[in-house]
Amino acid sequence: MELEHILSAYHSRLLAIEHRAPLTAETYEAEISRLLEWAIQEEQNILTLDVQILQRYLEFRRDVQALDSRSVAKAISALRSFFRFLLDQGLRQDNPALLLESPRKPQRIPKVLSRETIETLLSSISLDTPQGIRDRALFELVYSCGLRISEAVHLDVQDVYFSESLIRVVGKGNKERLIPFGPEADSWLKRYMTEARPALARHIKSRALFLSRRGKRLSRKGIWKNYAQFASVLGISSKVHVLRHSFATELLAGGADLRSVQELLGHADLTTTQIYTHVDNTVLREQHRRFVPRLRGYTE
Structure with missing residues (x-):
């Protein structure tokens, strides 16, 4: 052969x-x-x-x-x-x-952005063009649902259920899951669907939710490039996957249980989700470092 x-x-x-x-x-x-x-x-x-x-x-x-x-x-x-x-x-x-002996994979703590930084980044996207409205809707959805970029790319129009505020996502291993999205993502998605997507489609029939300026399905590289441009203008060092990390970290910090976060992220193994608890611990250590010295010398 x-x-x-x-x-x-x-x-x-x-x-x-x-x-x-x-x-x-x-x-x-x-x-x-x-x-x-x-x-x-x-x-x-x-x-x-x-x-x-x-x-x-x-x-x-x-x-x-x-x-x-x-x-x-x-x-x-x-x-x-x-x-x-x-x-x-x-x-x-x-x-x-x-x-062959596989090298031990170092456990990397995912980088996250604060909610304020993400809001600043998303608010900086210019809305003067259909592409700008599309990017705002796209990144709002990624952040609201903790999507992988590959999952966002493969979303079709029929995968969005506005009446239930849910999207149907096909993740790794072709496993499907339903994820709720928040009111901010809902608002921007509706604006994109009514104002921007028809302009991008240019009479080209496509079932893809997010379209390029040529009316074709937006690519992963296109998303990475656009996000990098927005972040660089603000002097933010991060990649678009940080939105997913920040989503998971905020859920756990807000009291969500690991199993629920695992389901939302589409992780096959719970240990993959547990890494986000380490992210939260780094925040605790930073708070400890800042405030514990003030307690030194205190006696009852």
Whole structure:
């Protein structure tokens, strides 16, 4: 089987048999494409290379291409999946990637913004164009619902239920969930639907909720770029995913239980949600640092 056919069949397996999310399938396929290119340059046969050769490949990715430990761990997951595919196809008798040791992923505390900072950022968006109204509605919704950007991109008009103030979201693993949105998001969504979206659609029929200026579904890169521009103007160092982090942190700080936050965020594992409790603890430590010194020397 030629390499192109192997890669195509592997991609089909990821979607049809392993039920991977489309973005995960794209990421895995891209990783294996890099492996195949490297193997050709190194005159290695993908059907016979061993764990030592795979370690050399990962060293190349880490040292030459500057991958961090989290990215290396993702690469190893892709390699294990790919060689499992070759094993099932009878193209290999083993899975050498199983012998690779994944680096320990450092637990990163998500960055968050205060509610006041987010309100300042959203209020700074110019409403002089349909794109500006769209961006205000988009980021209000992301913040109100704690959406992943990929989830916001794939929203369709029919996924918004204004009468119930709910949106239907398809998250990782094609799992659906209903998320309530607040009055601010409701107001901006309605304005976008009546004023901006018809101007962006330009008589092009599209079921996508958020449209680009050409009337097509707004892309993830477009969202990232627009948010980065708004943040840079205000001198704010953050990425759009911070809106999701801030949403989760505010819920927990307000007394929401972990299970409810897990459901709203679409986390498969509760331990993923628990990281936001650490964010809240950093706030507590900061308050302790500021106020406890005032108690020193106090005696009853």
